[in-house]
Amino acid sequence: MSKKQRNISLAVFLGLIALLLVGIFLTKGAPKTETVTETMRDTVLHEAARINLFGITVNPALISAFCVTGILLLAALLLRIFAVPKFKDRPGRLQLLLEQGVGLFDGLAHENGARKTRFLSAYIFTAGAYIFFGTLFELLGFQAVTTAGASVSLPAPLADINGAISLGVLSYSVILFGGLFAAGPKGAGRALKDISLPISMSFRLFGALLSGAIVTELVYYYFSLSFVIPVIVGVLFTLLHAVIQAYVLTMLTAHFYEESTEKKPKKAKTE
Amino acid sequence: MSLPLNIDLQQILLHMLNFVLLFGGLYFILYKPVKKFMDGRASRYAEKEEETERRLREAEEAKAEYEDKLRNAESEIAAMKSEAAAQAAADAEAERERALADAEGIRRSAEAEADAEKQRLLRQANREISELAAQAAQKAVYGSAEEAFDSFLDRAERSDGE
Numbered sequence: 001m002s003k004k005q006r007n008i009s010l011a012v013f014l015g016l017i018a019l020l021l022v023g024i025f026l027t028k029g030a031p032k033t034e035t036v037t038e039t040m041r042d043t044v045l046h047e048a049a050r051i052n053l054f055g056i057t058v059n060p061a062l063i064s065a066f067c068v069t070g071i072l073l074l075a076a077l078l079l080r081i082f083a084v085p086k087f088k089d090r091p092g093r094l095q096l097l098l099e100q101g102v103g104l105f106d107g108l109a110h111e112n113g114a115r116k117t118r119f120l121s122a123y124i125f126t127a128g129a130y131i132f133f134g135t136l137f138e139l140l141g142f143q144a145v146t147t148a149g150a151s152v153s154l155p156a157p158l159a160d161i162n163g164a165i166s167l168g169v170l171s172y173s174v175i176l177f178g179g180l181f182a183a184g185p186k187g188a189g190r191a192l193k194d195i196s197l198p199i200s201m202s203f204r205l206f207g208a209l210l211s212g213a214i215v216t217e218l219v220y221y222y223f224s225l226s227f228v229i230p231v232i233v234g235v236l237f238t239l240l241h242a243v244i245q246a247y248v249l250t251m252l253t254a255h256f257y258e259e260s261t262e263k264k265p266k267k268a269k270t271e
Numbered sequence: 272m273s274l275p276l277n278i279d280l281q282q283i284l285l286h287m288l289n290f291v292l293l294f295g296g297l298y299f300i301l302y303k304p305v306k307k308f309m310d311g312r313a314s315r316y317a318e319k320e321e322e323t324e325r326r327l328r329e330a331e332e333a334k335a336e337y338e339d340k341l342r343n344a345e346s347e348i349a350a351m352k353s354e355a356a357a358q359a360a361a362d363a364e365a366e367r368e369r370a371l372a373d374a375e376g377i378r379r380s381a382e383a384e385a386d387a388e389k390q391r392l393l394r395q396a397n398r399e400i401s402e403l404a405a406q407a408a409q410k411a412v413y414g415s416a417e418e419a420f421d422s423f424l425d426r427a428e429r430s431d432g433e
Binding site: 044069129 | 276277278279281282283284285286287289290291292293294296297298300301302303304305306308309312315
């Protein structure tokens with residue numbers, strides 16, 4: 001491409017952007033149907049936007065959860081059929097990616113010297129994948145129809161308090177029963193001492209994902225913030241806290257599991 | 272009972288069901304086969320490493336053994352040299368003694384031969400003297416007794432000189 005052609009292309013590109021901006025500012029946007037307070041309230045509580053699922057009225061995040069599970073299971077099935085049988089000792093890119101994923105959570109389960117880690121490593125692998133891909137799911141912007149007949153963009157499954165509580169309680173159950181099976185009643189006792197753990201895990205997850213959702217909603221709500229910034233906020237922030245939250249929950253679960261399953265040496269009797 | 276923050280027990284259970292389904296599916300479809308492959312490969316590599324270490328250990332032992340043998344070879348060579356020298360000295364002594372014995376035998380044989388020759392010559396001289404005596408007697412009978420006597424004396428002197 002010559003210098004002249006490049007200049008013409010650049011001028012056309014900038015002219016197109018200028019025309020679009022003029023068009024945007026001259027035309028009236030759609031009237032806002034709700035205030036920012038209502039938007040924030042709905043983001044947090046999902047009271048207005050409800051969806052009918054086989055006769056049960058549920059939050060949109062539950063639909064997201066089923067969608068994420070379906071997508072992940074389908075992807076796993078395709079990988080199992082087409083990729084896993086072709087695994088070699090010297091891995092290719094896809095094999096390396098899968099092995100890294102499995103190896104990362106397996107290593108996390110083993111790194112503190114916990115016992116009976118087979119179930120734990122499978123659990124945190126699933127939880128990590130669920131949180132990571134579930135958080136990224138909101139970027140796809142899948143639409144669902146609410147009971148009121150409006151369209152709603154499906155959020156991350158864990159941006160709903162019910163989803164966060166379910167994962168927190170399940171993680172605590174893994175820690176509790178892991179301690180019971182690996183270290184007996186003492187192990188379960190150690191897990192029970194941290195009775196606030198399911199609450200803290202649930203609300204940490206919910207708070208982290210909700211804060212991201214609120215910031216994104218605010219950015220999209222105000223017209224002046226709707227250019228360029230959503231690319232950074234919507235994509236980069238989502239990617240960032242998907243990684244962070246997947247790591248935090250799996251790391252905490254592995255850490256508390258190790259504490260509850262460790263067998264402490266018996267103290268020598270002092271005369 | 273209405274819970275704050277729109278917490279709904281039924282939805283929590285639905286989320287749990289969803290996660291348990293995901294856990295079971297991911298575990299059996301993906302996690303287990305990948306982990307099995309990784310464990311199998313790790314155990315194969317561990318076996319290979321163990322085999323390599325065993326062979327390395329054997330090679331080091333063999334090397335140490337050869338070095339030990341090499342160190343001992345010098346002393347073995349010195350021992351063999353001294354043994355060979357002693358053997359050579361013994362052989363030389365035996366050869367010398369055998370040569371001396373042979374020389375003694377030759378000397379004795381020569382002396383015996385010389386004695387035998389002397390006896391033979393003496394016998395021959397006696398015989399010749401007898402013959403001369405007989406001839407002298409014959410000449411005395413048949414010729415001048417004096418000539419015969421002179422002739423006898425000359426012959427006797429010659430035979431003594433021999």
